[in-house]
Amino acid sequence: MDICEVYLFIINNIFRTEFLWCWYTLVYKDRYGRPLEALRLIVTQRCNYTCTFCHREGDLYNGRSELKLKHYEVLARGARGVGVVEYKLTGGEPLLRNDIAEIIRILVKYSAKVSLTTNGSLLKQKAAELADSGLHHINVSLHSLRKDKFKEITGGDLSSVLEGVETALSYGLKTKINTVILKENLDEIDDIIEYASNKGIDVNLIQLMPVFYYERDPVRRVELYRKLNGDVWLIEEGLRKKASRIELRQPHNRTVYVMPSGIEVTVIKGYSNPFACITCTRMRITHDGLIKTCLYRENPVVDLRECLEKEDEVCVQRRLLEALMLREPGFKLPYQLSFTSQSPGLSRREGSQMGE
Ligand code: SAM
Secondary structure, three states: OOHHHHHHHHHHHOOOOHHHHHHHHHHOEOOOOOEOOEEEEEOOOOOOOOOOOOOHHHOOOOOOOOOOHHHHHHHHHHHHOOOOOEEEEEOOOHHHOOOHHHHHHHHHHOOOEEEEEEOOOOHHHHHHHHHOOOOOEEEEEOOOOOHHHHHHHHOOOHHHHHHHHHHHHHOOOOEEEEEEEEHHHHHHHHHHHHHHHHHOOEEEEEEOOOOOOOOOOHHHHHHHHHHHEOOHHHHHHHHHHHOOEEEEEOOOOEEEEEOOOOOEEEEEOOOOOOOOOOOOOEEEEOOOOEEEOOOOOOOOEEEOHHHHHOOOHHHHHHHHHHHHHHOOOOOOOOEEEEOOOOOOEEEEOOOOOOOO
């Protein structure tokens, strides 16, 4: 055992209490003073939708199988030991996993909050077991309220998603709407807010992130971005006029517009908001057990798989801390879109590893 393992052993076995996470967040910080509090788990790469803009959570690593239940148990036990208190399940489409409720139950045992993002297509069938699993809330992606447009954007069927939302609400499952701001749905944002207001549910309006890993050519990526991206500033201008209150919330410095109906509309500018990274406290775990330090960079990743296979909690902690030390704020993909004007332009990063 080296000194780091002795330290982790003492923290894990002698001082372990539910209150210790605040101690962990004081002690374990990256080089920019940010602790690790949240993990975004890509529980599968499989998806039944084909969203035109999808970033796939940056999980493009192939060749290994999905993590199993026993792996999530080891991960959650280890991660608690370095301060993780929150999980978001995503994908791919997380509801395609038959054991999704069991994964949630495991994570709930070791954390304060577990939530899940879904395209909603299977929500009607799964809402009951999700409501029973201890899940804190779900985010349902809804990019259009028009059947044809919805099909064009996602390849999916709108009515099954709307039925899914109804069923989730009927089981008392706290539900939020996620809408990515696209050129194609700019004229529908008000309708989506009205739909959510009628149901009393909050909305996240998400700025399109230029993270299209499936398109390797950086010039094509920028073309794609220009083609798809809706003007977030235009939307915010409208929201400012309609909101009864506006707040700035952490983490990620997000602006929240409280509407007269009482629902909250949060604008998530993960890309153009220069302060979004300052309070970021999360990393991602890919479907097969890699720690991805940030969506905005392809590398480095740190491999957890071996620790999970060996069911070695301390090994999990060491790797999480190793990844934490590699974190850097800012957009680190090898192309950058300038937001000095409202029509972004390209500036290539030198020495890039991607896009060749
Ligand atoms: N299949 C699920 C779904 O559709 O919600 C979960 C996976 S999806 C990658 C997670 C969230 O990321 C969704 O709300 C989706 O709309 C959002 N998203 C995907 N690609 C994006 C992009 N390029 N920019 C901004 N948000 C994106």
